[in-house]
Amino acid sequence: MSDAxxxxxxxxxxxxxxxxxxxxxxxxxxLSLVGMADCLADAPALLDLGPDLFLTxxxxxxxxxxxxxxxxxxxxxxCRVLVITAFGDRDTVVTALNAGADGYLLKDSSTAVILDGIxxxxxxxxxxxxxxxxxxx
Numbered sequence: 395m396s397d398a399x400x401x402x403x404x405x406x407x408x409x410x411x412x413x414x415x416x417x418x419x420x421x422x423x424x425l426s427l428v429g430m431a432d433c434l435a436d437a438p439a440l441l442d443l444g445p446d447l448f449l450t451x452x453x454x455x456x457x458x459x460x461x462x463x464x465x466x467x468x469x470x471x472x473c474r475v476l477v478i479t480a481f482g483d484r485d486t487v488v489t490a491l492n493a494g495a496d497g498y499l500l501k502d503s504s505t506a507v508i509l510d511g512i513x514x515x516x517x518x519x520x521x522x523x524x525x526x527x528x529x530x531x
Contacts, residue, residue: 399426400516403445405462406478407432407454411501415449415478418508425512437462441469447516449499452479452490460493467494474515 402419404427406412412430419427428443434456440448448466450459463475476497477490490498499511 399424400446400513401426401428401444402512402516403428403440403443403448404430405432405434405437405440405448405450405454405459406430407451408501411451411478414501415508418505419512422509422512425516434459434462438465441466444470445473447474447476447512449476449478449512450495452477452481452486460490460495463494476511476515 402425404412404415404419406415409432412432416427416430419425428445429440431437431440432454434454437450448470450462450466452459459477466473466475474496475494476499477495478499478501479486479490480501482500487498497511497515499508503511
């Protein structure tokens with residue numbers, strides 16, 4: 395990974411969860427929070443910021459974060475996407491990966507696990523990946 399901090403965007407509607415993830419990213423010297431949104435309507439503006447990694451919730455007030463993943467990949471092909479959600483069942487994981495997510499984190503994961511997941515995905519620079527997803531279940 396280069397010396398420049400990896401840029402992170404967060405799409406999360408729950409203020410407590412958004413704050414938690416914001417604090418984790420801002421507390422890491424190798425990461426930089428470039429923007430946040432709490433609904434799909436505001437999410438396209440985050441793409442203009444060119445994040446290296448996008449954290450997105452599934453359940454948002456105006457739809458599913460999964461429907462935004464193709465937009466992320468179309469505009470920013472090198473951007474990695476991690477789904478953050480409270481749902482750890484197999485069907486939700488498979489649905490997220492099939493939507494194009496590069497990984498999956500549970501919202502109640504420890505700070506260390508969240509940072510490991512973000513770093514593992516943000517450090518990938520090629521389209522050929524060692525693994526399809528970083529799962530925390």
